[in-house]
Structure formats: C-alpha cells, structure tokens
Amino acid sequence: MDEIQKDINLRLLDAISLENTSLVEQLLEQGADVWFRDEKGTSPLHFACSNGNLEIVKLLLQYGHAWNVIDNEGSTAGEYAKRKGHNLVYELLLEEGCRTELILEKDERPSNIDYLSQPLKYSQDGTKLLDYENNGVMMGWEKPLMDRHAEIICIREGLDILNVGFGLGLIDTAFQKYKLRSHTIIEAHPDVYKFMMDRDWNNKPGVKIIYGRWQDVLDQLGTYDGIFFDTFGEYYEDLRKFHEALPNLLKFDGIYSFFNGLGATNTFFHDVYCRIAEMHLASVGLQTEYIEIPIDSSNDEIWEGVKRRYWTLDTYRLPKCQLMLEL
Ligand SMILES: C[S@@+](CC[C@H](N)C(=O)[O-])C[C@H]1O[C@@H](n2cnc3c(N)ncnc32)[C@H](O)[C@@H]1O
Numbered sequence: 001m002d003e004i005q006k007d008i009n010l011r012l013l014d015a016i017s018l019e020n021t022s023l024v025e026q027l028l029e030q031g032a033d034v035w036f037r038d039e040k041g042t043s044p045l046h047f048a049c050s051n052g053n054l055e056i057v058k059l060l061l062q063y064g065h066a067w068n069v070i071d072n073e074g075s076t077a078g079e080y081a082k083r084k085g086h087n088l089v090y091e092l093l094l095e096e097g098c099r100t101e102l103i104l105e106k107d108e109r110p111s112n113i114d115y116l117s118q119p120l121k122y123s124q125d126g127t128k129l130l131d132y133e134n135n136g137v138m139m140g141w142e143k144p145l146m147d148r149h150a151e152i153i154c155i156r157e158g159l160d161i162l163n164v165g166f167g168l169g170l171i172d173t174a175f176q177k178y179k180l181r182s183h184t185i186i187e188a189h190p191d192v193y194k195f196m197m198d199r200d201w202n203n204k205p206g207v208k209i210i211y212g213r214w215q216d217v218l219d220q221l222g223t224y225d226g227i228f229f230d231t232f233g234e235y236y237e238d239l240r241k242f243h244e245a246l247p248n249l250l251k252f253d254g255i256y257s258f259f260n261g262l263g264a265t266n267t268f269f270h271d272v273y274c275r276i277a278e279m280h281l282a283s284v285g286l287q288t289e290y291i292e293i294p295i296d297s298s299n300d301e302i303w304e305g306v307k308r309r310y311w312t313l314d315t316y317r318l319p320k321c322q323l324m325l326e327l
Contacts, residue, residue: 005031005033008027008030008031008032008033009032009033009036011023011027011032012024012027012028012032012033012036012044013036013038013044013047015027016044016047016048016051016053016056017047017051019051019053019056021053021055021056021059024056024059024060025059028059028060028063034060034063034064034065037071040071040072040073041070041071041072041073042071043065043069043071043077044060044065045057045060045061045065045066045067045069045077046069046071046075046077046080048060048077048089049077049078049080049081049084049086049089049093050080050081050084052081052084052085052086052088052089053089054088054089054092057089057092057093058092061092061096067093067096067097067100068097068100068269070266074265074266076266076268076269077093078090078093078094078097078267078268078271079266079267079268081093082267082268093268094268094271094272094275097268097269097272098272098275098276098279101272101273101276102276102279112231112232112233112234114233115131115189115232115233116188116189116190116213116233118131118132119132119191120132120137120189120191120192122168122195123305125140126140126168127139127140127141127168127302128140128305128306129167129168129192130305130306131232131233133307134305134306134307135306135307135308135310136303136306136307136308136310137167137232138167138168138170138232139168139302139306140168140170140302141297141302142170142259143170144293144295145259145293145295145316145318146170146171146174147170147174148291148293148318149171149174149228149257149259149318150171150174150175150177150178150228151174152255152257152291152318152320153175153226153227153228153255153256153257154175154178154180154226155255157178157179157180158179158180158181159178159180159181159224159225159226160180160181160182160184160222160223160224160225160226160251161175161178161180161182161183161184161224161225161226161227161228162184162185162186162221162224162226162227162228162249163175163183163184163185163186163227163228163230164186164214164227164228164229164230164231164242165186165187165229165230165231165232166185166187166192166195166196166201167192167230167232169195169196169199169201171228171230172185172201172207176204176205180205180206181206182206182208183204183205183206183207183208184207184208184209184210184221184222184224185201185207185208185209185210186210186212186214186217187209187210187211188211188212188213188214188231193209193211196209214229214231214242215238215241218245221249222249223248223249223250223251223254224249224250224251224254225251225253225254225255226254226255226256227246227249227250227254227255227256227257228256228257228258228259229242229256229257229258229259230258230259236262236273236276236277239258239277240277240280243277243280243281243284243286244284246281246284246286246321247284247285247286247323250286250323252323252325253322253323254322254323255320255321255322256286256321256322257318257319257320257321258319260274260277260290260316260317260318260319261310261311262274262277264310264311264312264313265309265310265311265312265313266312267313270313270317274290274317274319277319278290281321282324285323285324286321286322286323286324287321287322287323287324288319288320288321289319289320289321290317290318290319290320291317291318291319291320292315292316292317292318293315293316293317293318294314294315294316295311295313295314295315295316296314297309297311297312298312298314
C-alpha cells in the first residue's frame with residue numbers, strides 16, 4: 001500500500017474515533033479504503049460501532065463496508081456495538097446482515113454427499129458421533145436440549161411424530177417416552193442406519209424408519225402433529241427448503257422445531273440467522289417463538305477429540321413454530 005493511501009486510511013480511522021461525520025464522508029469520497037484494518041484487525045466499522053455513531057455506521061455501509069467483518073479475535077462489529085450497549089447501531093447491523101444475506105444468490109451445491117459416503121465413528125461411551133475428519137456430528141452434551149425439544153413438541157399422547165436425522169438417537173429416545181401413535185425417522189447415513197438396526201429401532205413402538213436423504217423421500221411422508229429437523233453437513237439453504245415443505249407435512253395444530261445451530265459460534269451471526277429463519281418461516285405461514293435456555297458447553301473435556309467447537313454461545317434459542325391460522 002503506498003504512503004498516500006495509508007495516510008488517508010489512518011485519517012479515516014481518526015475521523016471515525018473523533019466522530020467527525022463530515023470528515024469521514026470527505027475521506028471516503030477521496031478514496032479512503034473501507035477494507036483497511038489496523039494491526040489488531042479492527043476495521044473502520046468496528047471503530048464506528050464501538051463509538052455507537054449511527055450516522056458513521058450508515059456511511060460506511062453505504063460506501064461498501066461489509067457488515068460481517070471480524071477482528072483478529074473473531075469479534076464482529078455487531079458485538080462491539082452490543083458490548084457498549086449501542087442498541088440502535090446493533091439493530092441497524094442486524095438489518096443489514098439480514099438484507100444482504102436475503103438478496104445473496106443461492107448456489108445449488110449438493111450439500112453433504114461427501115459426508116454421506118464416508119465412515120462415521122460412534123464413541124464407546126455413546127456420547128459422540130464423529131465424521132471421518134473428527135467433526136462432531138452429534139454430541140451427548142446436547143441431550144438436555146433434545147429432551148426439551150421433545151417436551152415442547154409432545155404436548156399430549158397419541159401423536160404422529162416425524163424426526164429428520166437420527167444421530168445418537170437422543171431425541172428419538174426422548175420421543176419414545178411420550179406414547180406416540182406413530183414415530184417416523186428419516187436417516188440417510190448407512191452407518192447410522194446400521195447403528196439403528198443393531199439396536200432394534202425398527203421394532204420400537206410405532207417406529208417407521210425411512211432410509212434416505214429427506215430431500216429424496218418427501219413423497220413417502222404423511223402429515224404430522226410434531227416435526228423435528230436436525231441433519232448434518234447441510235447449508236442454511238437446505239433448511240430453508242425443508243421449511244418450504246412444512247405446510248404439506250405439518251397438521252394444522254402441529255408443532256415444528258429444529259436444532260438451532262445457526263451461526264452458533266458468534267452471537268451476532270446467530271442473531272442474524274435466527275431472524276432470517278424467522279422471516280423465511282413466516283413466508284411459508286409459520287410463526288416462530290424462540291425459547292431461551294441457558295447452556296454451558298465450555299468444558300474442554302466434552303470437546304476432546306473433536307476437530308472444532310461448533311457451539312460457543314451461552315444461551316440456546318429453541319425454536320417453536322406453528323402454522324399461522326387465518327380466521
Ligand atoms: C446432528 S445428527 C442428529 C442428532 C439427533 N437429533 C439426536 O438427537 O441424536 C444429524 C443426523 O442427520 C443425518 N443426516 C444428514 N443429512 C441428512 C439428510 N439429508 N437426510 C436425512 N438424514 C440426514 C446424519 O447422518 C445424522 O445422523
């Protein structure tokens with residue numbers, strides 16, 4: 001970077017820190033670089049969010065600053081605003097995140113074909129299911145969450161339940177306690193299917209196992225009082241497609257829920273994706289309530305042997321979704 005550019009970039013950071021909006025605009029006009037970072041990876045947007053200056057945040061976004069940059073510690077500008085209690089700035093960034101993500105063109109990559117063709121490992125103690133790269137497919141620490149999902153879905157006995165993704169069978173074990181009328185499980189991985197068969201899941205009360213990807217077996221399904229969705233290695237786009245199928249699968253007074261791991265390593269990304277999911281669900285006629293559950297997954301021991309922590313938040317937002325009925 002030449003000295004002149006560096007100088008104008010540093011002047012931009014100074015102007016943001018001094019909250020001199022007109023100078024910020026002038027420097028941006030003159031070619032100051034919105035992609036500039038200091039040695040800690042702090043971007044102009046991080047500085048503006050830390051000060052809580054709404055006008056400057058708007059200006060930076062208008063000049064093409066990305067909403068989702070992270071500093072060297074992995075913190076988003078949204079988090080800077082939240083930590084300092086700048087709620088209006090936080091809300092603006094949240095809206096920008098939703099808007100940008102919603103207009104992004106969706107690609108049509110086949111999601112988890114690789115995952116489905118590679119072997120899996122169940123740990124001896126039954127608390128971990130890992131893929132071939134030691135990514136955690138499902139982990140025992142999620143049991144209290146799965147119990148809660150089942151409890152929220154099973155509001156009475158005699159229900160028809162659909163679960164997509166068996167994993168460790170935690171939610172299916174929980175569902176079995178509710179004296180269901182029928183209990184359909186879709187599972188696509190051959191090793192998980194074998195695990196289920198070895199444990200006689202096909203002979204448990206009401207259980208019908210459909211072996212295949214949910215995308216390929218939709219025509220074998222009926223309608224259900226309760227539906228739970230928790231797959232692995234798929235994109236948000238897949239979840240959205242499943243949501244689009246829901247009006248044909250959920251009975252009019254049924255309850256739908258899904259494992260909410262959306263952006264779950266960063267509170268700001270999590271907020272953006274929770275809101276996007278809520279908007280998409282509303283567009284197919286479902287209203288969503290997020291039930292907050294405190295959760296502690298910080299203990300190093302539970303992540304031993306697992307490649308990456310896929311959860312770092314201290315609150316789980318359990319989605320409870322129901323069809324909006326027109327009167
Ligand atoms: C996170 S685990 C589910 C854990 C489960 N909720 C439990 O309580 O143990 C995800 C499961 O979804 C399965 N899966 C992944 N993609 C799928 C797909 N497209 N259709 C059906 N099952 C899929 C995986 O093989 C895995 O068993």
